[in-house]
Amino acid sequence: MVNFNDIMETITMIQDENLDIRTITMGISLLDCADSDIERSCEKIYKKITAKAKDLVSTGEAIEKKYGIPIVNKRISVTPIAMLVAASGGDPVKYALTLDRAARDVGVNFIGGFSALVQKGFSAGDRELINSIPRALAETQFVCSSVNIGSTKAGINMDAVKMMGSVVKEAAELTKDNQCVGAAKLVVFCNAPEDNPFMAGAFHGPGEPDVVINVGVSGPGVVRSALAKLPADAPLNEVAELIKKTAFKITRMGQLVGTEASRMLGVPFGIIDLSLAPTPAVGDSVAHILEEIGLEQCGTHGTTAALAMLNDAVKKGGVMASSSVGGLSGAFIPVTEDAGMIDAARKGVLSVEKLEAMTAVCSVGLDMIVIPGETSSSTISAIIADEAAIGMVNSKTTAVRVIPAIGLGDGDELDFGGLLGKGPVMKLRPQSSQKMIDRGGRIPAPMQSLKN
Amino acid sequence: MKAVVTVIGKDMVGILAKVSTVCANNNANVAEVTQSILEGYFCMVMVIEISKLTCQLDELEASLKASVPDMVIHVMHEDIFNSMHRI
Numbered sequence: 229m230v231n232f233n234d235i236m237e238t239i240t241m242i243q244d245e246n247l248d249i250r251t252i253t254m255g256i257s258l259l260d261c262a263d264s265d266i267e268r269s270c271e272k273i274y275k276k277i278t279a280k281a282k283d284l285v286s287t288g289e290a291i292e293k294k295y296g297i298p299i300v301n302k303r304i305s306v307t308p309i310a311m312l313v314a315a316s317g318g319d320p321v322k323y324a325l326t327l328d329r330a331a332r333d334v335g336v337n338f339i340g341g342f343s344a345l346v347q348k349g350f351s352a353g354d355r356e357l358i359n360s361i362p363r364a365l366a367e368t369q370f371v372c373s374s375v376n377i378g379s380t381k382a383g384i385n386m387d388a389v390k391m392m393g394s395v396v397k398e399a400a401e402l403t404k405d406n407q408c409v410g411a412a413k414l415v416v417f418c419n420a421p422e423d424n425p426f427m428a429g430a431f432h433g434p435g436e437p438d439v440v441i442n443v444g445v446s447g448p449g450v451v452r453s454a455l456a457k458l459p460a461d462a463p464l465n466e467v468a469e470l471i472k473k474t475a476f477k478i479t480r481m482g483q484l485v486g487t488e489a490s491r492m493l494g495v496p497f498g499i500i501d502l503s504l505a506p507t508p509a510v511g512d513s514v515a516h517i518l519e520e521i522g523l524e525q526c527g528t529h530g531t532t533a534a535l536a537m538l539n540d541a542v543k544k545g546g547v548m549a550s551s552s553v554g555g556l557s558g559a560f561i562p563v564t565e566d567a568g569m570i571d572a573a574r575k576g577v578l579s580v581e582k583l584e585a586m587t588a589v590c591s592v593g594l595d596m597i598v599i600p601g602e603t604s605s606s607t608i609s610a611i612i613a614d615e616a617a618i619g620m621v622n623s624k625t626t627a628v629r630v631i632p633a634i635g636l637g638d639g640d641e642l643d644f645g646g647l648l649g650k651g652p653v654m655k656l657r658p659q660s661s662q663k664m665i666d667r668g669g670r671i672p673a674p675m676q677s678l679k680n
Numbered sequence: 681m682k683a684v685v686t687v688i689g690k691d692m693v694g695i696l697a698k699v700s701t702v703c704a705n706n707n708a709n710v711a712e713v714t715q716s717i718l719e720g721y722f723c724m725v726m727v728i729e730i731s732k733l734t735c736q737l738d739e740l741e742a743s744l745k746a747s748v749p750d751m752v753i754h755v756m757h758e759d760i761f762n763s764m765h766r767i
Contacts, residue, residue, distance in 0.1 A: 230684075230758070230761040230762060230765050230766070231765075232714050232716065232723075232725055234761060234764070234765040235684055235686060235725050235761055236686070236718070236723065236725075238756070238760060238761055238764055238765075239686050239688075239754050239756075242754075243752070243754070293736060293737060293738040294737060294757055295756060295757045295759065295760050296737070296738075296741070296754060296755060296756035296757070296760070297756075297760065477764045477765070480763045480764045481760065481763065481764055483763065484759055484760065484763040
């Protein structure tokens with residue numbers, strides 16, 4: 229029998245500290261749906277998704293009831309659609325509309341995989357898909373898109389970086405009457421993981437099995453509360469140790485839910501992504517963990533060091549708790565989705581430059597950052613290039629999800645509602661990067677030895 | 681299969697009686713009961729056998745909540761605690 233205190237600890241985590249399973253994501257391969265006729269291809273996709281995922285939402289709900297743990301999202305990720313466009317040709321938006329219809333009919337809240345992998349160059353279908361992203365995101369509700377433009381092994385495809393600057397801007401422009409939300413559903417990756425269950429960057433990599441269940445756990449609130457109980461003079465190695473233990477418990481719960489979901493659905497269990505994913509809810513913030521460690525406000529000096537320790541400790545605890553850890557796994561720092569970061573950004577304590585430094589030590593990149601509407605596409609491309617360079621050189625995943633607030637500037641805010649949250653427009657440098665971006669070409673892959 | 685029922689709130693007459701009545705009505709055998717006062721609150725942890733339960737676990741939780749409306753009640757499967765607190 230588990231002891232009384234352990235039981236009370238679990239109950240408090242769920243009831244007061246927002247512990248939840250953030251997402252159960254079913255990865256579905258669409259490679260066998262490819263057809264030279266786009267209409268037939270779409271029909272096969274719709275049939276496969278609705279057949280494989282028909283019980284996903286009800287299974288998620290059944291597990292919630294059985295275990296008493298909230299499972300916030302049920303989602304689907306699919307094979308990068310550019311691969312299907314390669315076979316069929318035609319307007320890629322048709323695929324987006326099909327995915328959207330399938331997502332609506334099975335009841336999931338996001339479907340990811342309107343994606344292209346172009347880190348080394350473009351193949352058939354890639355350019356068409358990338359150019360259609362803004363329209364696809366404007367015309368659909370549930371579809372999320374991602375493009376991988378660089379990797380440690382391949383370098384950075386600067387032609388794709390240039391394209392993505394305009395694509396991000398256009399995605400925002402086409403949805404300017406709806407808080408520019410198009411850009412919030414588009415991620416530009418370097419070293420994109422193929423098994424990530426979190427949106428907007430989820431897609432089902434070509435190396436994955438036919439169907440798989442991936443689980444994303446969360447729990448910034450739990451970590452913060454655990455740290456609040458430590459004495460203020462506890463050394464940082466003890467802080468790291470406590471984060472590790474807490475991450476272990478959170479991940480164990482994810483492992484239980486993932487195994488159960490995979491058993492009930494008859495689908496192999498893929499990975500647990502043990503990311504600390506914040507929500508705008510009070511008490512569910514990664515910034516507040518950093519502040520609990522001892523910073524007056526997230527974004528001040530010391531933030532990078534605290535985040536590096538947090539990210540590493542979360543991984544160490546999680547790896548011990550599950551044999552199949554994958555995805556992004558670490559701490560997320562999406563500005564508009566984190567109450568503490570929103571606050572720090574409003575006060576000007578948290579700047580884009582500091583966020584960029586933070587991305588070098590945490591699991592994602594510049595995430596959910598609202599930038600001025602007048603930002604040029606070349607500046608957005610330059611932001612993407614900077615971030616991709618950090619990922620490429622440090623052999624880690626980085627990403628950019630910035631939202632140009634069309635028609636808005638300094639002092640204004642965007643409000644997406646729900647999990648995407650809200651946030652102020654953050655300042656960028658006005659100087660141009662146009663000439664560098666116009667060069668295009670490729671940044672060669674970095675040395676993997678002589679590292680200093 | 682077992683589940684853990686936790687009841688937290690202000691102490692009052694008849695909590696245990698009401699909770700165990702609901703369990704009995706749904707054919708859940710009470711295997712173990714621990715109670716204590718934590719920070720001034722009454723806390724009861726009850727382990728129940730649910731193999732022969734005549735309703736769903738969430739329905740049991742709903743009936744328990746209805747029987748002692750002033751208390752905070754959670755019903756959770758024991759697997760959760762075993763996986764989180766045991767290696």
